[in-house]
Amino acid sequence: MTDSINYSDWKGIKAFLANLADLDHNGKLEKNSKFDEISIFNKQYSQIVDVEKYIQEQFIAKQDAIQIKRPELFEPIQLHSNENTLDKANTEIANLITTEATNRGVNIQDIDVDYWVEKIVQVSKAYSIPKELLVSIIGQETNGKFNKNINSNTGAGPMQITGITVKDFFPSKENGWYNIYKNMNEELLNDILYKKDKNGNFIKDRKGDYILKYPTAKALRDACAKDDELGIQVGLLCFEMKYVKAVAQKKYGKATYANIPKVIDGIQAGEITLSENENKNAIKTALKNYNSVFQSYAATIVDSLEQHGLEFKDLYFIK
Secondary structure, three states, X not given: OOEEEEOOOOOHHHHHHHHHHOOOOOOEEEEOOOOEHHHHHHHHXXXXXXXXXXXXXXXXXXXXXXXXXXXXXXXXXXXXXXXXXXXXXXXXXXXXXXXXXXXXXXXXXXXXXXXXXXXXXXXXHHHXXXXXXXXXXXXXXXXXXOOOOOEOOOOEOOOOEOHHHXXXXXXXXXXXXXXXXXXXXXXXXXXXXXXXXXXXXXXXXXXXXXXXXXXXXXHHHHHHHHOXXXXXXXXXXXXXXXXXXXXXXXXXXXXXXXXXXXXXXXXXXXXXXXXXXXXXXXXHHHHHHHOOOOHHHHHHHHHHHHXXXXXXXXXXXXX
């Protein structure tokens, strides 16, 4: 039997946190074999107002579609952004962040949710990438803590970028990958690498070439530790290439300089399509290679994407 609480008549911060805890978005807080939304809500709400005992007493006494009326003894409390000003996209991302943190036992009160919503919204909207993917990778890389300005021995930024990983971004005679990155997502590559003036236009030298922001891959890697939005952009571009390589491996048996551009063109033209299961496996392969062949890392993120309700059919990470 599934225990549930209908929260449709709740107001204020109580309703806001209930919406965040409602993982399957059906208007009820439920406890079943797959998840325990009631405990998630209780944990977060009890840290703001001591009502966990109240909720538990109501819940234990009843089962299935319990109606709990909003207690009048508490005034709505502000949590980060005013709930009335949060647009739908911001609320969805805040929900995803809360789920990622809570699933890993992290106190959501320790996370600057507004800060991460802003960063993820910027990248998700600019490059038409699913917000669920960004939240899931950042959640995994930070163990649900969503730390700011990460600089570790292994990587930098919220998506843990290494200097070796980004060296292929840079144009040079010896680097055959730069043009492939450019073919795959020129807009994102340019935004990462090149300087802009105050009007947002790229600055050129006397030869007419764009001027680099960073002289080396290490400089770009270090910048990701100071600018989390840049770190998300760089991580996204790295993932996109891993994804394209995974599709090439599926189609041709291996990924090479010769066939990767064919895959990019084929996906963008709609000539290469994958079944839902094939695409899920390509995403798993991309994630595994993104994190140095750890299969468990990839499986954890894909499980997270499924929990967030992301559909894998007709989902391609380059346009």
